[in-house]
Amino acid sequence: GVSTVDCMNDKSFYCEQAYSNSTFTQHNVVNASASTWTITGDWYNDDTFNEGTFALNINGIVNILGSSAAEFHDITITADGCLVSPSGGLLSVSGNFINYGTFKNNAGTIYFNGTASQSVATNASSFNNLFINNTGDAGSNSVIINGILDVNGAFTLQSGNLDLDTYDPVVYLGGDITVSAGTIVKSSSDAWVTFDGLSNSYNAIANINF
Secondary structure, eight states, X not given: OOEEEEEOSSSOEEOOSOOOSEEEEESXXXXXXXXXXXXXXXXXEOSOEEOTTOEEEEOSEEEEEXXXXXXXXXXXXXXXXXXXXXXXXXXXXXXXXXXXXXXXXXXXEEEEOOSSOEEEEOTTOOBSEEEEEOOOOTTSOEEEEESOEEESSOEEEEESEEEOSSSOOOEEEOSOEEEOSSEEEOOOSSSOEEEOSSOOOEEEOSEEEO
């Protein structure tokens, strides 16, 4: 059956196991370590969640709620899953983001801030704002897009490489574009970049290869 993981004590909670068919409520510091959790209910976070190499599987309708930052390592949305991002807020992913189901951006920002290359499979779900700040070493600092990349709002590349070459995704950019460092790589002619906003401003001092 469905269970609830509720962290309310005054100590760090080290998670070393999988929690399946659960909701999650946090009222204190959680150190997630390298565990894998499968969540089918809402995620409430009211304190610090240290994600480590934690893997979160979304296997139901999961709203990210609470007053604290939504920071995760790997996220996988199953075919039966629907992840609802914090309303107007920030969803940080330091590992891979793999979507086989549905992602609802909820007018927020998704922030890829890995220290090694990251894989992003969109399953045609759109992002509102997309911010990339991958600080890995050269050759290990790419955010690799698989599937349609549809950004309705602002796109910012602060550091790292946005790889639009490996899987040749179709790209839609609806808002302002800022590239302060890093590289956008898209050398294939098999896919398109479409600027579909009412207006787009573009500010870049880095390498762009379309």
